[in-house]
Amino acid sequence: MKASSTGGTAVIYDAQWYEFTPAVNGAYTFSVCGSVNDTKMAIAASCPAYGSVFDSIGYNDDQCVCTSGCGTTTQSAWSSKLDSANAGLPLTSELVAGTTYYVLVGGYSGTSGAVSGTLVIDGPPQPPANPADLNGDGVVDALDLADLLAAWGSTGGAADINGDGIVDALDLAEVLSGWTF
Numbered sequence: 001m002k003a004s005s006t007g008g009t010a011v012i013y014d015a016q017w018y019e020f021t022p023a024v025n026g027a028y029t030f031s032v033c034g035s036v037n038d039t040k041m042a043i044a045a046s047c048p049a050y051g052s053v054f055d056s057i058g059y060n061d062d063q064c065v066c067t068s069g070c071g072t073t074t075q076s077a078w079s080s081k082l083d084s085a086n087a088g089l090p091l092t093s094e095l096v097a098g099t100t101y102y103v104l105v106g107g108y109s110g111t112s113g114a115v116s117g118t119l120v121i122d123g124p125p126q127p128p129a130n131p132a133d134l135n136g137d138g139v140v141d142a143l144d145l146a147d148l149l150a151a152w153g154s155t156g157g158a159a160d161i162n163g164d165g166i167v168d169a170l171d172l173a174e175v176l177s178g179w180t181f
Helices: 142-150 169-177
Strands: 002-005 008-011 013-020 026-033 039-044 058-061 091-095 101-107 118-122
Touching: 026 039, 039 091, 058 091, 142 169
Parallel strands: none
Antiparallel strands: 002 008, 013 101, 026 091, 026 118, 039 058, 039 101
8 A cells, every 4th residue: 555645655565454533632642562574554534545545644664563662772763754744653643533544554565574463542531431321332312211211210330320329310311411412
């Protein structure tokens, strides 16, 4: 896959694709922990069509084994000038909440071997899950209302949203105020 940015174009071999949608705005750091091969990484806000170039907002080369391994004598670490404003080890980019980003991780050359390891994403603290989302599906809706009504009058448990020891009208108010439209 070819990745381009403000400084030129690079080829990333044996690419693996990932999607990431941050919940809050901020600087997010992407690294590959445990890779034993020479790697490249790029991130973009759009997925390219087949045969087109991945228009990256951030790029790096010779990805660290782990954040703690950068610049050590056992890992030659340097970043490409492909996008000097957003290049570095590990790859860090300012991302916007709710936007889906595409992360491309691959090899330096066709002979460097497949990339192994774990993609690690660090960033600002994410908001806590909505306590009114009783079934954990990311929305507060009729399914959560049904869970609350099934637990009506019981003591404690997840349906006791306000933590007063009983599932009642105060918890119902929490579900209704958190309702996802």
